[in-house]
Amino acid sequence: MDIKHNLSLVVALAIPVLMIVLVAGAIYLPRLWAPAPQYDFLYAVGSYPAYVVPEESKYIEHTYVVSGGRLTRQSRELAQNTLGLAYPLWRPDERQEPRFYVHDAATNTSRELTADEAGALHLEAEKESPDGFELVRGSASGGFPFFDDGGDYDTYYLRGHSVSRELNVKTGSSTFADGFTFIGWVIE
Amino acid sequence: MVTKEQLFSDITSLAGQGAVGEAEVVDAFRRGAGVPARATHARISVAEVLYYVGGAIVFIGLAVLVYQNWDQLNAAARVLATLGSAAAALVIGILLTHYPKLGRVAQAFYLIAGLTAPLGLAVAWYEAGLEVESYRTQSAMSGILLLTFGLAWWQLRQAIFTVFCIIFGTWLFFSITSWLVGEAPALDWDEYYQYRFFVTGLSYVLIGYSFAPGRQRLLTPWLYSVGAAALLGAALALGGWSPNQNIFWETIFPGLALGTIFLSIPMRSKAFLTFGSIFLMAYILKITAEYFKDTLGWPLALVLAGLALIGIGYGTFYLNKQYLAKQPTLA
Numbered sequence: 001m002d003i004k005h006n007l008s009l010v011v012a013l014a015i016p017v018l019m020i021v022l023v024a025g026a027i028y029l030p031r032l033w034a035p036a037p038q039y040d041f042l043y044a045v046g047s048y049p050a051y052v053v054p055e056e057s058k059y060i061e062h063t064y065v066v067s068g069g070r071l072t073r074q075s076r077e078l079a080q081n082t083l084g085l086a087y088p089l090w091r092p093d094e095r096q097e098p099r100f101y102v103h104d105a106a107t108n109t110s111r112e113l114t115a116d117e118a119g120a121l122h123l124e125a126e127k128e129s130p131d132g133f134e135l136v137r138g139s140a141s142g143g144f145p146f147f148d149d150g151g152d153y154d155t156y157y158l159r160g161h162s163v164s165r166e167l168n169v170k171t172g173s174s175t176f177a178d179g180f181t182f183i184g185w186v187i188e
Numbered sequence: 189m190v191t192k193e194q195l196f197s198d199i200t201s202l203a204g205q206g207a208v209g210e211a212e213v214v215d216a217f218r219r220g221a222g223v224p225a226r227a228t229h230a231r232i233s234v235a236e237v238l239y240y241v242g243g244a245i246v247f248i249g250l251a252v253l254v255y256q257n258w259d260q261l262n263a264a265a266r267v268l269a270t271l272g273s274a275a276a277a278l279v280i281g282i283l284l285t286h287y288p289k290l291g292r293v294a295q296a297f298y299l300i301a302g303l304t305a306p307l308g309l310a311v312a313w314y315e316a317g318l319e320v321e322s323y324r325t326q327s328a329m330s331g332i333l334l335l336t337f338g339l340a341w342w343q344l345r346q347a348i349f350t351v352f353c354i355i356f357g358t359w360l361f362f363s364i365t366s367w368l369v370g371e372a373p374a375l376d377w378d379e380y381y382q383y384r385f386f387v388t389g390l391s392y393v394l395i396g397y398s399f400a401p402g403r404q405r406l407l408t409p410w411l412y413s414v415g416a417a418a419l420l421g422a423a424l425a426l427g428g429w430s431p432n433q434n435i436f437w438e439t440i441f442p443g444l445a446l447g448t449i450f451l452s453i454p455m456r457s458k459a460f461l462t463f464g465s466i467f468l469m470a471y472i473l474k475i476t477a478e479y480f481k482d483t484l485g486w487p488l489a490l491v492l493a494g495l496a497l498i499g500i501g502y503g504t505f506y507l508n509k510q511y512l513a514k515q516p517t518l519a
Binding site for chain 2: 006007008009011012013015016019020023024027138
């Protein structure tokens with residue numbers, strides 16, 4: 001092909017290719033010099049921070065809070081309405097006790113902990129980790145007319161230093177009430 | 189040196205295959221005779237339209253057949269009915285191309301192949317247990333189709349393959365760029381689509397320009413129209429809306445729209461004139477509603493916007509009458 005005579009065609013084909021190269025470069029090049037994340041984090045899957053347990057004729061609400069860098073559980077008895085129901089708006093399957101996981105930043109894997117083990121961790125409940133990473137969800141993208149993969153809203157990423165890394169975390173079901181909840185960065 | 193008889197025989201043969209058009213032969217003659225080449229519309233005959241309609245109907249029939257009998261067909265039958273049909277249509281088209289009198293009929297089979305192949309690949313992928321909707325799969329499918337139809341174009345130089353290469357290439361561009369940013373969360377997908385439509389529109393216009401002097405000039409009006417609409421539509425959308433407007437795009441948009449309008453004269457393109465005018469009008473309405481309805485009040489803002497639209501309308505009419513209506517246009 002004579003490039004001189006087909007300059008506009010060459011430019012026409014080069015522009016989208018250039019955009020692909022630039023987008024790929026903007027995503028992958030920073031990985032060459034970005035530091036690896038150092039801090040593990042604790043998260044919950046289930047009804048966090050509060051869940052309700054029926055006990056005999058009472059309803060007990062347990063609520064987790066991070067206080068003084070530790071995960072603690074507070075409990076209280078709920079008042080009942082005339083029908084004896086504490087949570088008429090919640091479905092029973094949403095009242096599940098949360099399960100705790102610690103995510104290992106080095107191996108990108110999660111390990112389940114008991115509530116007591118989780119309570120023993122020293123946490124920092126800031127949005128950003130001490131080494132400059134934060135946890136974000138994927139986008140709920142729409143699709144071009146040719147396709148629609150529904151986005152990756154249920155995918156979580158560790159983002160910082162111009163780099164994003166997809167995380168292998170347990171997300172539970174996709175409903176808001178019992179999905180993934182970040183609790184804090186593990187300091188020690 | 190070829191003889192006159194040999195030349196006419198070659199022209200007859202190439203015309204039968206659809207490899208050379210009447211306008212090209214006339215232009216070649218005029219160049220030799222020292223008469224300036226004229227810009228002529230390449231046209232599709234009624235028979236060709238019927239071939240294409242027939243091809244499209246065959247595709248619809250195949251798709252409905254597979255859909256209605258999906259549960260009765262096993263995996264092999266599903267792939268054979270879709271991907272197999274596409275391959276068969278492509279082979280039949282190639283065989284028919286070698287018969288000068290049937291060269292035009294081959295276009296219908298190429299159309300069937302081009303429409304059915306994506307469906308066939310999707311069915312094959314699905315039966316293989318792969319995720320058809322994922323961007324990675326979409327990229328692979330569109331890449332395979334682009335390569336296949338690109339090779340077919342390389343061998344046969346048929347305009348219909350160019351059309352499919354543009355469609356599959358656009359598909360590949362969007363799926364690859366979506367796949368890449370799958371690892372870039374919290375992306376503003378609307379803006380990302382706008383930038384990609386802008387790039388796509390620019391590419392279409394340039395491809396149309398490169399086709400204008402050649403035998404694929406039939407595609408130029410379509411490429412100019414789709415390209416100008418995508419480019420200007422994306423640029424207008426990128427401007428956003430107050431208070432989240434993008435000053436850069438809002439500022440350069442009038443230049444883009446006016447540039448498109450004035451480019452219609454040297455490029456002899458009514459598509460440029462039409463879309464440039466439509467988007468300039470849209471921009472004036474947008475800016476009026478965005479910035480002036482609170483300061484001037486809606487009624488006065490509407491009056492001014494209306495006067496501006498009348499001005500653009502007259503300018504468009506004048507340019508068309510003065511420069512485009514008097515000579516043949518390309519697009």
